[in-house]
Amino acid sequence: MSEQSKPARPLSPHIQIYRWTLTMMLSILHRATGVALYAGTALMAWWLLAAATGPDAYALVQDVSSAWYGRLVLFGYTWALFHHMFGGIRHFIWDTGRGFDLKHVEILARVTAFVPPVLTLGVWVAAYVYLGVYNG
């Protein structure tokens, strides 16, 4: 937009003006996790293609996914998945017209923020238990 065509009206304040709230952070995180999950499907494609290609290709996937950085990415991916899923379920509730009053908005926000990390840890504890079963 050229300088001349810019309206002289004041613009509405952007996010940095407002006090941060949990609901606002969750809205941003829902998008961010969505984009991260999007990019991460390339890793899923790599995993499946490697499995279909053969043992050597698959060994590389195993090396990377069992390294600390690979585990870190997968851990983050697990959390992003649960976070996005709970955000989506929250949207389903809103789709029915329910949960818009402030009290329920805050309750839903807390569930969406705090349940996914717990589930993520649960999944990883379970995964390490199975890892122990295989190795032991």
Place this chain on the structure above:
Amino acid sequence: MADMRTPLSRARGLGSAKKGTEHFWMQRVTALANIPLMMFLVGALVVHAGSDYTTMTGFLGNPFVGVLMLLLIFSACYHMRLGLQVVIEDYIHGEATKLLALIANQFFTLTIAVACALAVAKLVIG
């Protein structure tokens, strides 16, 4: 010829993008499908943590697993195409850049879907 339809009947079911509610609806349908399908994948990966190549390919080669994996791939790729489309439309304002980004979004999601589906097909059919 003059359009005899009322403005309301022209707008009904279409909206400003002339695509109706399909985007919204398919985003919800695929979101719903993604929940059980992703739970299946997460559960399968947990159970197979540390399992070797033979065990893993044996599992992925099971036709029942293959069906679930294909459904997951298509539902997830459809969902993420719709999702990133909205992100692009919200943040990229230059017309040419926006079009290119939207096309790249179509290419990327379809490539992931085809790559994953082909891999699953090979694992099942051999």
